[in-house]
Amino acid sequence: MSSLLRSAPxxxxxxxxLRRFVEAARRAQIVTIVNRAQTEEELGELVTAELCExxxxxxxxxxxxxxxxxxxxxxxxxxxxxxxxxxxGEVADAAVKADAPFVGRTLRGVVGVxxxxxxxxxxxxxALLGAVAASIGHALERLRLAGERDRLYRxxxxxxxxxxxxxxxxxxxxxxxxxxxxxxxxxxxxxxxxLAPELVLGRRLQEAIPGWxxxxxxxxxxxDSASSGGHATVVPLDIDGRELWLSIQGVDFADGTVYAFxxxxxxxxxxxxxxxxxATVSHxxxxxxxxxxxxxxxxxxxxxxxxxxxxxxxxxVIAEQSDRLTAIxxxxxxxxxxxxxxxxxxxxxxxxVALAADVLAAARAVVDDRLTLELITPPELTPVAGDxxxxxxxxxxxxxxxxxxxxxxxxxxVELTRGDGELQIVVRDEGLGISADEQSLIFEKFYRADAxxxxxxxxxxxxxxxxRELVIVMxxxxxxxxxxxxxxxxxxxxPIGAEAPPA
Amino acid sequence: MLSxxxxxPAGETDIRDRVAASAAAEGSHACAEAVEHAVTxxxxxxxxxLFFAAGDIDPAxxxxxxxxxxxxxxxxxxxxxxxxxxDGPLKTGCSALALSSSFSAGIGAVEGPDxxxxxxxxxxxxxxxxxxxxHAAVLLFVDSESGDQAEVVAGAYAVAGRRIPLAGGxxxxxxxxxxxxxxxxxxxxVAVAIGGSSPIGVGVAHSCVALGAPSIVxxxxxxxxxxxxxxxxxxxxxxxxxxDHDDLDDATFEKLAMVHPLAEPxxxxxxxxxxxxxRAAGGVLVCATSLxxxxxxxxxxxxxxxxxxxxxxxxxxxxxxxxxxxxxxxAFSCAARxxxxxxxxxxxxxxxxxxxxxxxxxxxxxxxAGVYTRGEIGRSRGAKGDRNYSVVxxxxxxxx
Numbered sequence: 064m065s066s067l068l069r070s071a072p073x074x075x076x077x078x079x080x081l082r083r084f085v086e087a088a089r090r091a092q093i094v095t096i097v098n099r100a101q102t103e104e105e106l107g108e109l110v111t112a113e114l115c116e117x118x119x120x121x122x123x124x125x126x127x128x129x130x131x132x133x134x135x136x137x138x139x140x141x142x143x144x145x146x147x148x149x150x151x152g153e154v155a156d157a158a159v160k161a162d163a164p165f166v167g168r169t170l171r172g173v174v175g176v177x178x179x180x181x182x183x184x185x186x187x188x189x190a191l192l193g194a195v196a197a198s199i200g201h202a203l204e205r206l207r208l209a210g211e212r213d214r215l216y217r218x219x220x221x222x223x224x225x226x227x228x229x230x231x232x233x234x235x236x237x238x239x240x241x242x243x244x245x246x247x248x249x250x251x252x253x254x255x256x257x258l259a260p261e262l263v264l265g266r267r268l269q270e271a272i273p274g275w276x277x278x279x280x281x282x283x284x285x286x287d288s289a290s291s292g293g294h295a296t297v298v299p300l301d302i303d304g305r306e307l308w309l310s311i312q313g314v315d316f317a318d319g320t321v322y323a324f325x326x327x328x329x330x331x332x333x334x335x336x337x338x339x340x341x342a343t344v345s346h347x348x349x350x351x352x353x354x355x356x357x358x359x360x361x362x363x364x365x366x367x368x369x370x371x372x373x374x375x376x377x378x379x380v381i382a383e384q385s386d387r388l389t390a391i392x393x394x395x396x397x398x399x400x401x402x403x404x405x406x407x408x409x410x411x412x413x414x415x416v417a418l419a420a421d422v423l424a425a426a427r428a429v430v431d432d433r434l435t436l437e438l439i440t441p442p443e444l445t446p447v448a449g450d451x452x453x454x455x456x457x458x459x460x461x462x463x464x465x466x467x468x469x470x471x472x473x474x475x476x477v478e479l480t481r482g483d484g485e486l487q488i489v490v491r492d493e494g495l496g497i498s499a500d501e502q503s504l505i506f507e508k509f510y511r512a513d514a515x516x517x518x519x520x521x522x523x524x525x526x527x528x529x530x531r532e533l534v535i536v537m538x539x540x541x542x543x544x545x546x547x548x549x550x551x552x553x554x555x556x557x558p559i560g561a562e563a564p565p566a
Numbered sequence: 567m568l569s570x571x572x573x574x575p576a577g578e579t580d581i582r583d584r585v586a587a588s589a590a591a592e593g594s595h596a597c598a599e600a601v602e603h604a605v606t607x608x609x610x611x612x613x614x615x616l617f618f619a620a621g622d623i624d625p626a627x628x629x630x631x632x633x634x635x636x637x638x639x640x641x642x643x644x645x646x647x648x649x650x651x652x653d654g655p656l657k658t659g660c661s662a663l664a665l666s667s668s669f670s671a672g673i674g675a676v677e678g679p680d681x682x683x684x685x686x687x688x689x690x691x692x693x694x695x696x697x698x699x700x701h702a703a704v705l706l707f708v709d710s711e712s713g714d715q716a717e718v719v720a721g722a723y724a725v726a727g728r729r730i731p732l733a734g735g736x737x738x739x740x741x742x743x744x745x746x747x748x749x750x751x752x753x754x755x756v757a758v759a760i761g762g763s764s765p766i767g768v769g770v771a772h773s774c775v776a777l778g779a780p781s782i783v784x785x786x787x788x789x790x791x792x793x794x795x796x797x798x799x800x801x802x803x804x805x806x807x808x809x810d811h812d813d814l815d816d817a818t819f820e821k822l823a824m825v826h827p828l829a830e831p832x833x834x835x836x837x838x839x840x841x842x843x844x845r846a847a848g849g850v851l852v853c854a855t856s857l858x859x860x861x862x863x864x865x866x867x868x869x870x871x872x873x874x875x876x877x878x879x880x881x882x883x884x885x886x887x888x889x890x891x892x893x894x895x896x897a898f899s900c901a902a903r904x905x906x907x908x909x910x911x912x913x914x915x916x917x918x919x920x921x922x923x924x925x926x927x928x929x930x931x932x933x934x935a936g937v938y939t940r941g942e943i944g945r946s947r948g949a950k951g952d953r954n955y956s957v958v959x960x961x962x963x964x965x966x
Contacts, residue, residue, distance in 0.1 A: 078835070081779075081780070081831070082833070082835065084780060084862060085780070085831040085832070085833060085862050086833060088780070088782060088831075088860060088861060088862030089833060089861075089862070091782075091860035092858045092859070092860045092861045092862075094860070095858055095859050095860045096858060112720065112949075113858075115948060115949035115950060116948070116949075116950045117833065118833070118948075119832065119833075119834060119947060119948040119950075120948055120949065121728035121947070121948060121949050122728065122949070123949075139720075139949055140723065140727075140728055140949045178947075178948075187833070188833060191833070
């Protein structure tokens with residue numbers, strides 16, 4: 064190959080016009096091919112083949128540069144390695160050789176053709192090659208930008224997919240950057256904690272999540288996502304007075320820490336209920352059993368004469384404690400029934416005045432004259448449509464509860480009122496009262512206001528729970544108003560039919 | 567009928583060993599007879615026999631018989647629209663050229679869906695058979711219906727490189743068959759590498775004359791030229807030929823197109839003819855190879871003078887690359903150049919073309935065989951070598 068330009072031979076004007084026409088067409092043709100290429104590889108393949116044809120050359124190549132390193136985009140007639148050899152083994156020298164006639168500069172590299180038999184390009188061919196080189200340079204830039212665009216699209220798509228996954232999973236995900244600012248708070252995190260993203264994102268973790276400082280030291284944080292074997296920590300988190308039990312684990316990565324947490328509050332509550340159940344049942348059963356056991360042992364003694372006073376009193380103890388055991392077991396069974404969803408509600412004519420009178424009469428038999436029980440009803444309260452046994456159970460529980468917490472000499476009122484489509488049952492006592500904190504808890508299963516029996520009140524912790532569940536099943540509501548030391552008032556509102564069916 | 571031509575006048579055979587001989591035969595066993603006679607005339611152990619069959623033959627039988635008659639030499643060839651024998655063109659029959667062991671030979675025969683890959687593999691196999699010969703050429707026998715011939719050239723060029731010339735063409739005739747060592751290939755590529763101690767020259771010339779000013783391909787889809795100069799391509803094409811297209815049926819159009827190719831003007835001033843195979847709905851011209859949009863094309867016409875002139879030019883081009891008189895030559899001539907089957911005038915043109923070709927060799931009078939093809943391959947410079955309306959001559963110099 065020669066580095067000298069060959070002068071175009073003298074031609075007649077008509078031939079020169081034709082040549083220029085062909086030159087322009089060739090240039091447009093190559094540019095068409097260049098612009099059609101969708102990848103660098105395709106560009107290299109198509110354009111070098113066309114360059115060989117256009118210049119009647121044995122070799123054509125396109126070089127470009129990436130990250131400061133030249134490389135062969137494509138070649139025809141020689142392999143990329145052979146092209147490097149053609150350029151004396153140094154692709155970088157191609158830039159120097161751009162002054163030679165068989166190469167042309169591009170914006171990002173060099174395009175060249177090589178011909179055997181010492182056939183240098185003439186001036187017109189060199190000009191054409193230069194023009195083609197410029198087009199190739201633009202194309203390389205276009206493809207580079209397109210590649211960059213595609214990469215960004217892919218990144219965005221991957222991020223979008225990741226965001227969709229994070230957004231749809233049930234576990235809360237929390238991402239904190241390397242300076243402790245919350246950068247991601249997925250919908251599950253919001254759902255679990257009740258904290259809206261705008262309250263959390265962009266804030267320091269300790270400020271964004273109340274109670275975080277308390278649990279931070281307990282949360283296990285792994286070093287990287289590849290780590291395994293770490294166990295999530297179960298911690299309580301107090302958010303605005305609401306106690307959440309979370310299973311949480313963190314993973315450190317280059318730009319911060321990601322935490323994943325799961326709401327175990329319900330599971331924790333269930334565990335608590337089980338514990339309460341065992342404690343309550345064991346205590347409530349042990350007391351009457353001990354009494355029965357003691358009475359029976361005493362009856363075995365020789366000095367106890369059958370039919371005698373002691374003998375008869377012990378039998379009464381056994382009978383009463385057996386009744387107590389029966390009541391406890393019945394309550395447990397009833398609590399189990401109300402937990403199931405197949406509890407049916409009857410619709411029958413209920414004389415609620417008579418029903419309340421029966422309940423109070425039964426209660427009087429228990430409390431004797433220790434308490435005053437009074438029924439307050441409006442005149443001519445006609446029977447209503449409802450579920451007699453469930454209403455009876457609710458009244459019985461509320462009256463028994465009032466009696467249990469009322470001191471001797473106290474008064475218990477049961478007041479019935481009928482409103483528009485509803486019956487209101489109010490059970491009012493002058494007992495110990497319930498603190499404001501406990502008022503929201505007393506209807507929970509196994510909850511007992513005096514769990515340690517400091518006030519000498521025993522119970523299964525099921526009465527108010529059963530009452531609430533039965534009221535709910537009947538479509539009504541139950542509430543309590545109370546003040547410590549000033550008694551409590553339970554209000555039950557039940558829907559009733561307009562006309563009571565015949566009794 | 568049997569004819570033969572020795573490479574040297576009888577008086578000279580005592581001075582130098584004969585290295586090639588050609589022969590031709592007609593009849594039901596033409597291939598075997600032509601091969602056998604060429605081998606006999608060679609009077610030396612042959613290394614390679616090339617044969618070209620024309621007319622209605624049974625390819626498998628021809629392949630088998632030719633191989634059996636070759637005295638253990640490698641055998642390759644193909645069918646053509648006609649064959650070129652020592653005594654002139656053959657409408658039916660077979661021509662053969664035997665090369666002595668002064669030449670080394672390798673053959674690769676590959677079939678497959680990718681013409682570039684097929685040609686690459688076939689050429690590689692062929693070149694492996696000639697070792698590191700001082701000079702070499704590769705003959706390519708291809709199928710016009712198995713993809714773009716430019717792809718075949720690209721595949722062969724990738725292996726052969728820029729110093730080994732390529733020659734050949736696409737098989738014609740009723741069966742369009744290639745032959746390799748007793749096998750008949752209905753498709754694919756047969757590559758024949760020939761090595762020797764003297765240069766092997768390949769010359770190419772076409773027979774087209776431009777009609778009027780060039781046009782621009784303003785819309786194309788691969789080989790389909792949809793619009794020229796912004797108008798339906800067929801309309802522009804026929805206008806330049808000077809034919810009213812309203813009265814033209816498809817058969818007439820195709821006959822007209824056979825002698826009126828499109829050509830791409832080269833920067834050097836030459837033309838690269840592109841065969842127009844047919845027309846399609848919407849004024850589309852269906853060409854034999856792809857024409858890119860924005861390409862300049864010129865409508866051409868073949869003339870008898872151009873055919874004869876190009877035959878001479880191709881020989882001169884080939885011989886110019888030799889450093890000694892040609893001892894053997896293989897010619898691949900486009901069937902459309904002589905419109906071979908179109909009556910006495912065409913036959914006369916074919917004879918004139920062949921006479922011009924032989925005359926161009928002057929006193930060397932090499933052993934000659936050849937074939938009329940459906941697309942030619944000729945590359946000695948540049949990287950491209952798919953041709954139409956051309957005659958390609960591969961000339962083998964005297965062994966040193």
